[in-house]
Amino acid sequence: MKILNPAMRIIFLLSVLAFGIQACTNNAKEETSLKMLQNKVDSLNLFVQKMKPGLGELMTNIQLHHEKLWFAGTGLNWKLADFEIGEIKETVDQAKEIETDRPETKSLTMLSEPINAINHDIENQDINQFKKDYGILTQTCNTCHTANHFEFNVITIPSAPTVSDQDFKTLQVR
Numbered sequence: 135m136k137i138l139n140p141a142m143r144i145i146f147l148l149s150v151l152a153f154g155i156q157a158c159t160n161n162a163k164e165e166t167s168l169k170m171l172q173n174k175v176d177s178l179n180l181f182v183q184k185m186k187p188g189l190g191e192l193m194t195n196i197q198l199h200h201e202k203l204w205f206a207g208t209g210l211n212w213k214l215a216d217f218e219i220g221e222i223k224e225t226v227d228q229a230k231e232i233e234t235d236r237p238e239t240k241s242l243t244m245l246s247e248p249i250n251a252i253n254h255d256i257e258n259q260d261i262n263q264f265k266k267d268y269g270i271l272t273q274t275c276n277t278c279h280t281a282n283h284f285e286f287n288v289i290t291i292p293s294a295p296t297v298s299d300q301d302f303k304t305l306q307v308r
């Protein structure tokens with residue numbers, strides 16, 4: 135410091151002070167914007183939780199495609215059957231992905247085998263095997279419901295389509 139004259143010392147001290155103040159304000163600014171960001175993330179998280187379908191809703195979706203799959207298969211409309219089994223698989227995958235707070239979703243893999251078998255039957259256009267594998271798929275739904283205290287929720291082979299505005303038969307049979 136000896137080499138600096140008093141005026142230079144003051145200038146030096148002032149610039150150190152200014153630098154310190156600048157750093158403090160920057161820190162404070164950063165903290166405020168971090169807090170704002172965190173609040174935004176928290177409210178978005180809450181929004182996503184509110185908007186995402188529950189497991190029961192996804193199951194109702196699976197139920198509809200399960201039913202349509204039966205009428206498409208027995209109507210020999212293999213293209214529609216292929217579409218319906220695809221929808222079931224997609225919804226099961228969605229449930230696995232988003233319903234991570236529901237421990238039951240870990241067991242959803244039990245549907246993979248019957249779904250693959252039905253895919254195979256659709257490819258082979260094998261109606262007898264399709265009916266057998268459809269029975270196995272339906273049993274699997276109930277196995278999980280029973281294992282998870284939803285034994286009162288029994289899935290069956292449908293007797294009539296819920297919707298009346300869709301033709302399930304293949305074009306050749308119509």
Ligand code: HEC
Pocket residue numbers: 188189190191193194196197200238239240241242243244245271272274275276278279282284287289
């Ligand atoms: C891995 C376990 C598991 C499998 C496999 C499973 N479910 Fe479910 N299902 C559940 C659970 C758990 C619930 C209760 C969800 C809730 O708490 O809202 C449920 C509920 C349902 C509901 C009730 C919805 C309502 O409001 O009536 C239907 C319908 C349903 N499942 C259909 C099916 C069908 C069809 C299959 C087979 C293709 C199937 N489930 C396979 C676990 C499973």
